[in-house]
Amino acid sequence: MKIMVSACLxxxxxKYNGGNNRNEIVLSLMAExxxxxxxxxxxxxxxxxxxPAEIKDGVVTARDGRVVDAMFRDGARKCLEVxxxxxxDLIVLQSRSPSCGVKQRYDxxxxxxxxxxxxxxxELLISHGFRVVDVEELPSLMAALxxxx
Ligand code: SF4
Numbered sequence: 001m002k003i004m005v006s007a008c009l010x011x012x013x014x015k016y017n018g019g020n021n022r023n024e025i026v027l028s029l030m031a032e033x034x035x036x037x038x039x040x041x042x043x044x045x046x047x048x049x050x051x052p053a054e055i056k057d058g059v060v061t062a063r064d065g066r067v068v069d070a071m072f073r074d075g076a077r078k079c080l081e082v083x084x085x086x087x088x089d090l091i092v093l094q095s096r097s098p099s100c101g102v103k104q105r106y107d108x109x110x111x112x113x114x115x116x117x118x119x120x121x122x123e124l125l126i127s128h129g130f131r132v133v134d135v136e137e138l139p140s141l142m143a144a145l146x147x148x149x
Contacts, residue, residue, distance in 0.1 A: 003029055004079075004088040006100045007037035009135055014039040018049040021094050025138045029092070036086055040099040040121040044075025055098050056108025060120060063110050072099055076121040083130055091132045093122050102126075102134035 008015045010030060011022040029035065042048060051062040053072070060072040076099065083091065093100035101119040106112070118126065126132050133141060 001090065002034045002036070002086060002088045004036045004038060004083060004086065004091045005030075006092070006094040006097075006135070007039040007042075009092065009094055010035070010037050012037060012039065014042050014048050016041070016048070016050050016052045021135075023135055023138075025142065026092060026135065029138075036082065036088060038079045038082060038121075040075035040079045041072065042075070043078040044071040044073070046071050046075070052110075053098050054106040054108045054110060055117075055120070060098050061108065072120050075099060076124045079121050080124050080128060083125055083128070088130065091125055091130050092135055092138060093119075093132060095134050095136050102132055102137075 005026055008021040009023045009026040011020050013020050015021060051064050053060050053062045053068050059067060060069040062068050093102050095101055096104055096106060096114065097119050098105055099119040099121045102122045104114045105117050105119055107115045122132055
């Protein structure tokens with residue numbers, strides 16, 4: 001199976017603070033499948049580390065007030081190009097990110113409040129019909145697959 005994953009889940013230090021979101025289930029999937037890693041924010045030209053950003057009134061804005069929407073959307077388009085070329089069977093993305101979040105994201109107030117909705121990359125990939133899951137859904141997805149085999 002071909003799987004596309006958020007690079008921070010694979011242990012790459014591309015998170016806004018220079019760290020990662022290494023995930024053991026993702027690492028086990030990487031051992032058994034053909035995996036492509038993407039970091040839309042780095043692909044959009046943002047540095048690491050970088051000022052964190054959230055989506056405020058539909059516009060990606062950094063905590064220092066700079067509008068960084070164009071870079072986030074450029075990264076999303078580049079990820080879509082990769083997905084259209086590679087045709088992954090499954091895409092696993094990091095939770096709550098303004099790029100990668102699938103089900104929820106922060107509300108733009110930088111207060112830790114969450115709202116329903118996706119990050120800009122997840123939204124673009126979903127709108128093009130790709131099967132996109134939040135990494136937090138992986139345990140139940142894996143359990144369901146085990147029951148089928
Ligand atoms: S943009 Fe996505 S892949 Fe990159 S650090 Fe943020 S959550 Fe991880």
